Amino acid sequence: MNSIKHRISVILFDYGGVLADEGFRNGLATIARRHGLQPETLLNQATDAIYQSGYVLGAGSEKAFWKLLKERSGIEGDISDLRNEILQRFRLRPWMLDVVDELRNDGYRTGILSDQTDWLDELEARDHFFHHFDVIFNSYHLGMGKRDPEVFRRVAKELGAPPEQILFIDDAPGNIERAQSQGLKTILFVNRERFEQALKHKLSAAAP
Structure with a gap:
């Protein structure tokens, strides 16, 4: 039994x-290096932002996630380019x-x-x-x-x-x-x- x-x-x-x-980590690392940031710092900011924006739980939009991450990290760029850096690496x-x-x-x-x-x-x-x-x-x-x-x-x-x-x-x-x-x-x-x-x-x- x-x-x-x-x-x-x-x-x-x-x-x-x-x-x-791991496209999320690897894509963000590329974005971080492009902006002269520490990859681990940007990863932590992105992980928090994707939760706090509600996007990962279906309670917020992708636009809200990127807006929050840009405000906190200082990264710039078109959302379609930024997301492609992540998705292509999955x-x-x-x-x-x-x-x-x-x-x-x-x-x-x-x-x-x-x-x-x-x-x-x-x-x-x-x-x-x-x-x-x-x-x-x-x-x-x-x-x-x-x-x-x-x-x-x-x-x-x-x-x-x-x-x-x-x-x-x-x-x-x-x-x-x-x-x-x-x-x-x-x-x-x-x-x-x-x-x-x-x-x-x-x-x-x-x-x-």
Whole structure:
């Protein structure tokens, strides 16, 4: 009974930094260097602005996000050029999609859990990857993000799965800590080799 309760049935992946190269961080780094700013400083300002503008939770506009970020950081430029610096750097990792497909073939439910704006919908229109997954959870449509630990409980409820049966993969330590606090199993993504080792270990340890 205990092995059934704690077996993994659902595997959720972050998008940027896990399924795809981290376009938000990398694009902002390019913008920062162009303006003589520290990349990490601009990243922190942008992360705060995308939440405080409401854009990442579907409660504000992209225009409001860029306006707030420009005011705080001093960056300049046309919004279409700035956003392109970010979106063009979100590049899917084919090997990771192969992993997702293999997991689905093995009977696991797979999904995306991402703090993203409607950019994720644009990226889907460009790259056509949603069909690899059973479910898509995007903060823009959920109205909740991974800064709120409650989002993990909500996702588990919508999946109809106990938190301890969900494996969540993310590249942000804070998101991993909050997921763990809600009972999910986790893998902190660092690189491919360590991820593949950790995934094999987690799945074998949770096997019924």
